[in-house]
Amino acid sequence: GWAAKEFIKLKNDCKSYLQNLKVEAISEAAKNIAKKTSGSIYSETCCVFPTSKRPTQSYKEGMRRFGWRRGNTRLHAACDLYRLKGDPALAITNGVIIRGMYPFYMGVYALEVLHLGGQVVRYGEILGYAVPGIRQGKSVTPGQLIGKIGKINCCKPMLHFELYSGDKKGSLSGGGRFQRRSDLMNPTDYLSRWEKKTFGQSY
Secondary structure: OOOOHHHOOOHHHOHHHHHHHHHHHHHHHHHHHHHOOOOOOOOOOOOOOOEOOOOOOOOOOHHHOOOOEEOOOEEOOOEEEEOOOOOEEEOOOOEEEEEEEEEEEOOEEEEEEEEHHHOEEEEEEEOOOOOOOOOOOOEEOOOOEEEEEEOOOOOOOEEEEEEEOOOOOOOOEOOOOOOEOOOEEOOHHHHHHHHHHHHOOOO
């Protein structure tokens, strides 16, 4: 067929293509950093809990738990950590931000961090203003403020916490029962361990 010249661009001139290349380059660099650093989320000495105070309700029950059925086809891909709107969302351990703040769901935002050992966390349902120094390509440390907890219309304020093994590449959203990338992990036992380590007790 025929197309006018102004509608034709080289692939390298497309902003979305270049952005994807940038994200992939950061991901590879972050993985190399992670491989050189001992320890991971599997270590008993890792990590801090991702909220500054204990959740107000258990993330192991009801619609807050990982695997809760959402409608007829989808399962909940995270643990929801109920807190107060504007409360700190914290990095669980050392890592590199591989995707800066982006729109996530019903007016809240998310960011993605490749953590020590190669695992990826999506910190979701945070407020839309960026914390100074928190952007794609920057490193984070345990307990560092990376965002503020937000609120959607249907629920209490929460940090939506998704965990991935890091064995796969590409977008964290995908197919299957969870509608997420296939290396999605259940974060419940890890959160419980970190909660007890951080606060002295867990749900």
